[in-house]
Amino acid sequence: MSDIKKIKDDYINKLNTENNIDKVNNIKSELFGKNGIVSNEFKKLGSVSVEERKKLASVLNNIKDELQNKISIKIQEIETKEINLNLEKEKIDVTLPERDFEIGKIHPVSQVIDEISSIFSEIGFSVEEGPDVENEYNNFTALNTPDNHPARDMHDTFYLDNNKELLLRTHTSPVQVRTMLKGKPPFKIIAPGRTYRSDSDQTHAPMFHQVEGLHIDKNIHMGHLKGCLNYFIKEFFEVDKIKMRFRPSHFPFTEPSAEVDIGYEIKNGKIVIGEGDKWLEILGCGMVHPSVLKNVKVNPSKYQGYAFGIGIDRLGMLKYGINDLRAFFETDYRWLSHFGFDPLDVPSNYRGLSR
Ligand code: DAH
Numbered sequence: 001m002s003d004i005k006k007i008k009d010d011y012i013n014k015l016n017t018e019n020n021i022d023k024v025n026n027i028k029s030e031l032f033g034k035n036g037i038v039s040n041e042f043k044k045l046g047s048v049s050v051e052e053r054k055k056l057a058s059v060l061n062n063i064k065d066e067l068q069n070k071i072s073i074k075i076q077e078i079e080t081k082e083i084n085l086n087l088e089k090e091k092i093d094v095t096l097p098e099r100d101f102e103i104g105k106i107h108p109v110s111q112v113i114d115e116i117s118s119i120f121s122e123i124g125f126s127v128e129e130g131p132d133v134e135n136e137y138n139n140f141t142a143l144n145t146p147d148n149h150p151a152r153d154m155h156d157t158f159y160l161d162n163n164k165e166l167l168l169r170t171h172t173s174p175v176q177v178r179t180m181l182k183g184k185p186p187f188k189i190i191a192p193g194r195t196y197r198s199d200s201d202q203t204h205a206p207m208f209h210q211v212e213g214l215h216i217d218k219n220i221h222m223g224h225l226k227g228c229l230n231y232f233i234k235e236f237f238e239v240d241k242i243k244m245r246f247r248p249s250h251f252p253f254t255e256p257s258a259e260v261d262i263g264y265e266i267k268n269g270k271i272v273i274g275e276g277d278k279w280l281e282i283l284g285c286g287m288v289h290p291s292v293l294k295n296v297k298v299n300p301s302k303y304q305g306y307a308f309g310i311g312i313d314r315l316g317m318l319k320y321g322i323n324d325l326r327a328f329f330e331t332d333y334r335w336l337s338h339f340g341f342d343p344l345d346v347p348s349n350y351r352g353l354s355r
Helices: 002-017 021-032 037-047 050-090 108-122 150-154 174-182 222-237 290-295 312-320 325-329 333-339
Strands: 133-135 166-168 187-196 207-217 244-251 254-267 270-273 278-288 304-311
Touching: 002 021, 002 037, 002 050, 021 037, 021 050, 037 050, 108 187, 108 207, 108 222, 108 312, 174 187, 174 207, 174 290, 207 222, 207 278, 207 312, 222 244, 222 254, 222 278, 222 304, 222 312, 244 278, 254 304, 270 312, 278 290, 278 312, 304 312, 312 325
Parallel strands: none
Antiparallel strands: 133 166, 187 207, 207 304, 244 254, 254 270, 254 278, 278 304
């Protein structure tokens, strides 16, 4: 009896100074395991007299409770200490400056879109946007391209439903429709964005970029269109002189229609824009067809104007010497760190577009 009390006092002292959770667990099984000290004391109860047993049992129960309490308090104490220590170690000072500051790069297509927007905003164009998922009416019908029109086949359209009512826009021209339907003339906008056609090789990707232009007012004519495009090309390629030619063409939404080529030559293996006797097609344009104006509730006997659609990716390839269109969309970080642009250097006409 006095033995077990002494043992209890020893264990209480041991537990007081113990800080290791495994050792506390060992103590627990030394005392209360199958052959534990306390467990064995309880087993002995069977061999004493009834009188004695009552007394002894109550003493043993008290000892058991005291030890078990001590053990669970100790375990909790050690666990709390460990959690606090970990929290202390994992604390991060988020206000400290970054040590390995590695700046990202702007993709050439984003850069070219910023450059184009900057150039056109200088001459009074604002920027409009339209959704990539378009309806058949805005993409074709309103643009004077009714059902069964051969131009629909040429667009290799990705339809999104069996009824062919929803599609991925095949050009940025539906933004013309959206803009004119929601406002009143005059209109002077550009609309850069993604376009989609089921087509893929070195110079075609199923997703590519265009910028649409639209200028509708009283007395707008082909001369304005030529002047505007001439100004744009010179600014974009950052040259003083440009060789440009308008070739008669056909688009359902313009009359007359033209395609524009720019002159270039290859000097020392490099393409030089604006000189030479080779021609490169870069855009389609024309005077907006009266039927299109009627479809968007603009009176064609009062208002007229021009529109154009430029392939952005190709312009970027030409300007920055990139010879495979597919690289644009491969998300290769090494390619981007070579051809990408400084994010803090926003293109502007005053500071230089691409310097
Ligand atoms: N939408 C035409 C295409 O993707 C390009 C185009 C041609 C746009 C003439 C125009 C335009 O606005 O007037 O092939």
